[in-house]
Amino acid sequence: MLSTVLEQVVNGIVTGSVYAIVAVGMTMIFGVLRAINFAHGEYYMLGTFGAWFAVDYLGLSYEASIVVGILATIVVAYVVGQLVMRRMVGAPAESGVLATLGIALILQNAVIFVFGGGYKFFSGGYIEPISILGFSLAQQRILILVVCLVVFVGLELMVTYSRLGMAMRAVSQNVECCEVVGIDVPQVVLRTFILGAALAALSGVLTAPVNVSVYGGMGELITFKTLPIIIMGGLGNVRGTFFAAMILGIAESLVATYVGLQFRDTVGFATLILVLMWRPYGLFSTQARF
């Protein structure tokens, strides 16, 4: 009994790591732009497609395909960032919703148009199971877990100490003041956006070997999983996002085991609504910011 629960918790943490890497990008973008990025899952999809293309068409190894996937996404994100995201500074919330929905439609269906709508199988990665402390896991999942920790430690340091990190925090606090003191706000937005998209792509290429199936519409589901996480984590809060993602991952695993898999996708939003009733500003923010 206890070992089952423990195993589900471990499963939840692994799932949570995948969500966390995607969600942290989304929450940082929200921080500087005050816009919910409904297209964020599409960068996850782009990363996966880039890696799939590298493995299947270019015959590269999985390690190289990770780089290809992320670089391809960065290029797309740069274009989108230059043309769209930069111009959204100070735009009302509904403009953000519509613009990012439009981008999601364009990216998703452009991939379907170019690569065909059918699903593809991703081959590559470290899918052999190994046994740790009595739990059987694919090696790839361990990799995801480690990468997740590295990413978050790195982001904490970056946000606290680097120039970009400080600029990001400044922009998320007050755009006008940043302009006054000479911070190039659109540039910070662009860089944050590209960083966020690259993280989503990283999550995509890391999960591709265990999720196998690759298709144009896969990003939407990830977007829906990460939306409640970023709210629960307190919008723009990197550390909060990490814990919220873990909580959601574990909650999903337990619900899938003890209630039924069919309720799994509801867990995120149900938890969100309950959490918001109790703490309207999210779990990890002490005051209302957005």
Add this chain to the structure above:
Amino acid sequence: MSLTETVQQARRRDLRIPLAAVLVVIALAAPYIGSRYVTHSLIIALIFMLPAHGLNLLVGYTGLLSLAQAAFFGIGAYTAGLLAVTYGTPFYVNLIAAGVVSGAIALPLGIPALRLRSTSFVMCTLGFVIIGQAISKNWVSLTRGDMGLSGIPKPYFELGPLSFSVSGTTNFYYLALAIGALATFAAWAIVRSPAGRNMVAIRENETLAESLGVPTWHYKLIVFMLSAVFAGIGGCLYAYYLTVVSPLTFQMYYSTTMLIIVLGGGAGMISGTVFGSLLFVGLTEALRITPELRMIAYGFCLLVLVFWFKKGFAPLINRFWNVIGGVK
């Protein structure tokens, strides 16, 4: 500005009433002008116009961005569908029931949701759609789950000794047109009333409105319920027109469709929503010429809307009316 110009301006005729008459005639004659496909497209526009009116009250007049419309749309569709299939009640009973049930469910949902700030509120309303879908899928004994409700009969009326069904696309169009016209009038009446002005006050500055004695909390809750009533009625029409209600009715795609109609037409303007629903259906149907590129083109249209028509088409409509009305 010279004197002659002013005189000319004064002589311009007010063409608003003749134009409105022409539009009414076009609306009434539409099934006989266009093909059945055009009539069908207009019905779809009218069906989506109803929840969009509700959303406009919320987004355009009260300033609350909500994605919950699809949830109430779905509740309305299920209510009407279940009543029609199980009890065979007449259309108008189901129409009213759909609105009432949606509104009644909106009340307990609105109380916690409206306490939230902007972004959290948006996500919370999106959550209603997702949870609505899960309920409709899993409460099999009520909703028949994924099998959905099918074979919803034609809209059936029972007025005293007279009973008849509305069959055929053309007749359904007139039914939808009548309901759409009534709903538009209702939305207009709400907005024109003192309550409407209080709603705008909340949108412009909630704290100020509160300090002026507007019971903002009650207003927000009532508007949220009203928007659900509009959506429920739209859902009822949807159920009758498509004859099928399935958990797919609860999807974000419909919520965003309604949002696009409101913002595209111009939030905070009744005629904007009417125009927006026509524009939306016209655009998506026109894009069917390239099935493969359709949604990509639609995505670009959204970007154009956001960056070039920040206020939707409302300013254009206003300008147009002013020109027609002889005001420069």
Add this chain to the structure above:
Amino acid sequence: MTHIFSRRMLCITGAVLSVAGAAPFATMAQAADTIKLGIVAPMSGPNARYGAFSMHGAELAVKDINAAGGVNGMKIELFNADSQGTPVEGVSATRRLIDQDGVDFVIGDVSSSVTLAMQPVAEDAQVLLLNAASSNPKITYQAGVGGFKWTYRNYPTDENRALIVAKYAAEQRGFTKFAVLSVDSDYGRSAITFTKKYLPDFKGQILSEDYYKEGEVDFRSVLAKIRDNGAQAIIYYGLADTTPILARQMIELGMAGKVTLIGNGEFNTEKTIKAAPSALEGAVEAAAWLPQFDSPASKAFVEKFTTSYKEAPNNHAYVHWDTVNLLAAAIKQAGSADKTKVRDALSKIKYKSPVGEVTFDDHNQARLPMILLQIEKGVPSIKGAYTADIQYPAK
């Protein structure tokens, strides 16, 4: 500045409006001696992964028929329309095909709720609707003598499938303890409803019941539960793209070779088996068709499809390809492309499909053989083909 800006706005609005207004009225050039066939399938959004194969299958059949001189000397003209997998869009697409493109025959959709919404439209316009991929039993419960005269389905319902899988698993493999893990759609749910109807006859028992949402990628939790509850087989009526994910996670949890997958979800394709060979060994599937099926027509289709589209066909591609051929056969038999005559021909047809003879019952449901296969040493081995009549619920 504002003046220029509003002029630009006016120009753009004008352009958008004229496109929006003009397009519905732009009818295609009429060619009298072609057979117009419309395909409704999801071509954008998440469900495009099914629509793409459907389109290609139908396209290939049309190309071949036209290359061979058409049907009764008439070429088939194919129109496609996007349903996005939602009922509203599906109905709009059907309306457009019927009224703008003037098609007499429609094939569609993949998703059952879209097909259910299309049925009254086809009936109203008296256009022949052939369904090739929806498995909701209601579609033909309410067709033929059940109501809609213009709907035909050339796809098996889940009842026959559920019965033969349960029977084989119990009698040949001796399974008694089952866990249900199916897709949360009308296909997955109704297959399980029928399985539950028949399982007691074979002393089978269901230990756990779970449904996964389309696009789900994480089955570790539910698999761990199944591993611990002692089920011998997982009854899986799922989607083709989920099968390899599930199978790989079974390997991950050390369930490969201990718990067997039975049901349907393209266990038999080379790609799926390659993704997780040890988990799929011994898996039992009831399929309408499989690429390895030993018939010249089927083999030729697989080869042509693979050379044309650079990927192997799946079940959706086959059923649409086959349905176009079925329609051509009906037109040939009717001796004209008149839709009423074709419909009558369809009711009486004895069509030689690559998997066997196809006839329609009084609910316009095709009697199709269901092929039972088992994966042995990494290749599917066919255990037989079964046809059964459907028991319709009393009205």
